Amino acid sequence: MSETVAMSETLSAVSEPLAQTSFPASLRDAHPGTAPRFRDRIGADLGGGYYPVAHRYHLYLSLGCPGSMRISITLGLLGLKKSVRTTLLPSPPGACDALAALRTAYETTRHRYDGPPTVPALCDLWSGRVVNNHTPDILDDLALRFTDQDNADLPRLRPAALAADIDAIRRLLGEGPAPDPALDFLERQLASHPYALGETLTAADVDLWVALVHLDTDALRRVAAGDRLWSYVRRLGAHPAFHGYPCTEGIAERTEGKREHSGEDLCSSEKDKDRAGDQSRVTVPADQDCRHQAMAC
Structure with missing residues (x-):
């Protein structure tokens, strides 16, 4: 102690x-202002609006972004890559326009949203809304809400x-x-x-x-x-x-x-x-x- x-x-x-x-x-000066934050959290049980369940959530990440890299590593460490859908932006040629889907999620979350569709972003597939786009929140919820804390095989x-x-x-x-x-x-x-x-x-x-x-x-x-x-x-x-x-x-x-x-x-x-x-x-x-x-x- x-x-x-x-x-x-x-x-x-x-x-x-x-x-x-x-x-x-x-x-x-080169980056005036900060994109709006969406900071709903994943609850511990069914009583909350957003609760942990497999295949409900979708993470949008981006190459080169350190926050996205931290989240991707965390998913791998916790064995969550199959239960939390992940899309890497930009989309590869021939794939569906994931950026358009992400923008729709932002617009669904906030009426007349005219800001940028930022990443990382954790989205709820059930409601089509952005749950959270603040990296530390996402990391903490993955570690505490999506993971069985009694599973000795997981860090x-x-x-x-x-x-x-x-x-x-x-x-x-x-x-x-x-x-x-x-x-x-x-x-x-x-x-x-x-x-x-x-x-x-x-x-x-x-x-x-x-x-x-x-x-x-x-x-x-x-x-x-x-x-x-x-x-x-x-x-x-x-x-x-x-x-x-x-x-x-x-x-x-x-x-x-x-x-x-x-x-x-x-x-x-x-x-x-x-x-x-x-x-x-x-x-x-x-x-x-x-x-x-x-x-x-």
Whole structure:
């Protein structure tokens, strides 16, 4: 118990100065305003409007978006990919127009909605409405509402005893590149534990790992120079739930300098456009913009 309290105090201490820096003004000016949030939650039982049941919900995700990547990894870890439908935007050639379906869901949820159809978005197939488009809410509901907490074969991504620490790490990561305090904290933790918050994998590891693989090449090389962090990146990357994402391809080449580096983020949406076609019609909220160098959801 004392270790958990000390950890929370450490996270609080290092996260305070981060709030002073937050987003550079130039980036804030480049993305005026934030898309509207829809933040209904999944209830614990049938008494709520939205309750957990297989095949009722539909997730819209996007290539290059760190928030979408965190959600997709979480689905894999919890064995939910067959019970929660997922659509990746933009749609492949010849497929139905998923973007039009997503826009319809937004318009059904809010009369005369004229904002962008943002991703990630959790939609209810029964009512045709958007339930939630706030990444942390979606992650928490997947971990707590859709998963049998008594199933020993599944990871407990958000155990009650560590919930405050998981939230503190999310605040620490904030908006933009993974900050040095977060990396320093992880480096210290990995000196005596295999995972960010102890002996078992949690949502904090998903958040931190996605932040790490979205670093630009120069920053990732600095991570690779440290044995603990680099071993952590590679170890989680070998797990099936973390493996196979476009932006994780060639991480070794990036750290070893085998690719020419122009200072851009190789996990950005600009790179993913080449793989998946035009994404200009798919919008990620300002605090989830995939052009940033790290997770910001």
